[in-house]
Amino acid sequence: MFFLETTALSTRSYPLIHKHYQSLKDVAAAKLTYGILSHTWGKDEVTYADVVAQRGTDKAGYAKVRNAIQCAREDGFKLIWIDSCCINKDSSAELSEAINSMYAWYSAAGKCYAFLEDVIYPEKADMTEIEPAFRSSRWFRRGWTLQELLAPRDLVFYDQEWRRIENKVRIQAIVAKAARIRTDILTGQRLLSSASVAERMSWAAGRETTREEDEAYCLMGLFTVNMPMLYGEGDRAFQRLQEEIMKVSDxxxxxxxxxxxxxxxxxxxxxxxxxxxxxxxxxxxxxxxxxxxxxxxxxxxxxxxxxxxxxxxxxxxxxxxxxxxxxxxxxxxxxxxxxxxxxxxxxxxxxxxxxxxxxxxxxxxxxxxxxxxxxxxxxxxxxxEGEYPLHVLKLEDLPAPYVYLDIERVNPFNNDDKRMLPEVASNRYAKILKTEGRVAVICTIKDTATDTTFLIRLGSAKRLTVGFDVVGTRLLDYKPLDSGRTTDLPVHQLRIDMPERVFPGTKIYIVQFTIQRKQTALATQIYEDVTDRLAGMIPVQPATARPRQLEPKPRTTSNRHGFLRNVGLRR
Structure with missing residues (x-):
């Protein structure tokens, strides 16, 4: 891991010099402690490459780095770690190691400097005066700063002018409200592991990260898990995090x-x-x-x-x-x-x-x-929504006054099919071929009230769905409508719904008919029924004829026409 040396400061400039250690053990072996910076990234940060090339003093983020080094030096630290310029992001191995180790690095730091760039803490001001601005700081809304708040033993907040605000323990009640974390966890009185998984997840709720994957990566330390970085996996990262948590927790x-x-x-x-x-x-x-x-x-x-x-x-x-x-x-x-x-x-x-x-x-x-x-x-x-060895249609009973005159099943069932059918003997089942646009069954339906018939074909449609069409002859091409559609016939309106049921090895489409006579057709039928009945009771006779007793007459077309002439509705 790379650190910045605080002793490299001079009076006229602030050169940045890396110091490399293989691990935290090497730092401890050298009897060194270090400071660490917690901050929210801007658009113009000093990078690892800038430090190597001894450039970046003109960047907006340089002042932040310089002030962090100054604070660490004043506190007696010879080293400071700053994520923006101590991680070589060009190396995927180094980046993965840093992200997986970051919680440990913040835990081992002698002091953490939390820089709140959007907070002003005037001299001689009281903490209560800046509490609203403090609690609404962007630092409390970022994903990575959650572990940076919890991991360090000693964390001190600084405002945008690098004026010291206070240690997190001294203002624990305010920090706890801002971060929605219990004070005993925040101050280390209780171990982080004493909080449930749901509670720790709730701390991260509402926090933002630049990359979607970081929403999961920034939480690894909170759950003591490790996993490889796969930028580009999107929300799959959070699922992997939960799978890793399940490996170490029940x-x-x-x-x-x-x-x-x-x-x-x-x-x-x-x-x-x-x-x-x-x-x-x-x-x-x-x-x-x-x-x-x-x-x-x-x-x-x-x-x-x-x-x-x-x-x-x-x-x-x-x-x-x-x-x-x-x-x-x-x-x-x-x-x-x-x-x-x-x-x-x-x-x-x-x-x-x-x-x-x-x-x-x-x-x-x-x-x-x-x-x-x-x-x-x-x-x-x-x-x-899946595919099964056998797909079938099951014809439901028709509503009165409609009946099946004929049911012609196009595709025969083999012995394997029959073993998977719930009712082998029923002729209401029709086998569906999974090729698009193939007829499975042809139904001739009669309206017994109007003595009209129509032909319905049902079968396969696109993408393993089913459909139907209504035709005058079976010679026409099969052009299925989707299940749930309503279609107009000369006298009727027809809707066919085909909800699905699944049995072992079989998907069954339940064919449900909704048939209605059109209003004009219904009115005509009622009108003719009434006139037929009246025509059977009123005799047809010349206008000069003597009225006779009403007697029921046979129901014939001539009677109806005669009645219509008598009442002036037909010439």
Whole structure:
């Protein structure tokens, strides 16, 4: 690791000279202590290359480096470490080592100088006067400064003019409010490890980093884990961080997060997407139960998180379960915190689940049965979106007064298919070929009220979906409409919905018909029915004829036309 020598200062200039040590052990062996700078980076920082080339005195960040060196020298330190100019970022190995070791470097420093560039602390001012500006400083909103606040034993704040503000212990109450961290953790009275995973994550919620990956990398020291730097991996870095935490901790508070961005029915894994998922009010109070019963270890596999949880069935749906975590409820309104899981497969022995209703946590008094399961992370799809050996249509009963005149299944079932069908003998099942645009079944449907018929073809559409069309003859090309669409026929409006169900090896599309006569057609039919009935009761006779007793007559077209002439509606 590289340090800057504080003894290199001269009266006319401030040359920067590197001093190299292999490790902190070498620094300790030389009986040296060092200062360390904590700051928020600007756009014009002095870099490692600047120090090597003995340049950079004209940069905006040079004054900050110079003043930090001056403070360290006055405090008796011969060395100071400053991240902007002591890490060779051109070397990925050195960068990875520095980031993985940074918490240890801040912990081992003799003093940390926290530079608040946006805070002014006038002479003879009282701390209460600058408290609002102090607490709103950008330094408390950056990701990397979290570990720089917690790791050093001795940290002193300085304002933009490098006037000393105060040691963090002396103003612990103000710092604790600004950082949302308990004072006993802040001052080192309690070990960092005594805080739950959820509590430590809550400290990072709302903090910003320039690179998305740093949102995870800056937290490695807080959880005593290490992992390689892979800039470009995006939010995958935070998932890797949580996987590393699981390797060294069985704290279930890692799973006690809530997300405002996920919809209630959206499927998700058991790991959070960001530290911001721990930003809710109760997060700092969530802790894990101490070990009190034998539990199996859990780990990420190629099928998802392999874990055992206690499940209780829910009453709203047979696919949702309440899963108890090994965490007490912070509100005291229950013994356990819990999340809602949805079973992904329809098969009884399917062991895959996903979290749903990620916007909330629950408190329960009793746990259910312990079940071993897999919970996929990342993009979680329900089984209904997957592909199976057999895809079929199942025709539901038609609403009255409609009936099937004929059901012609185009693709025959083989013996393997029949073994996977729930009802082998039913002629309501039709096999779907997975090639786009292939007809599976042709249905002739009759409206018994109007004595009209129409032909419906159902089959495959694009990307393993299904569709339908309505035609006058089966000779026309099959051009499927999407499920859920409404189409107009001469007399009717037709809508076909095809929700999916999954059975072992089989995806079933349930064909549900909604058929309505159009209003004009319905009015015409009612009108003709009424006139037919009246025409059967009123005889057709000359205008001079004597009225006769009304008698029912056969219902014929001539009677109707005669009646219409009599009432003046037909010539």
């Amino acid at each position: 704290d279930h508070s890692l799973f006690a997060w809530m997300s405002k961005s996920l919809k209630p029915g959206e499927l998700h894994g058991l790991l959070a997407d960001s530290p911001n998922d721990f930003a809710f009010l109760e997060a700092p109070d969530i802790r894990a139960y101490s070990s009190w019963e034998k539990e199996s270890p859990y780990a990420m596999t190629n099928r998802g998180l392999d874990i055992e949880l206690h499940l209780s069935p829910r009453h709203d749906t047979d696919r949702h379960f309440t899963a108890a975590l090994h965490c007490p409820s912070p509100t005291g309104q229950g013994t356990f915190l819990a999340v809602v899981l949805q079973k992904l497969g329809s098969a009884r022995d399917d062991d895959r689940y996903a979290r749903v209703q990620c916007h909330r946590l629950q408190a329960i008094g009793e746990r259910g049965v312990r079940i071993s399961m897999y919970i996929p992370q990342g993009i979680v799809f329900d089984d209904q």
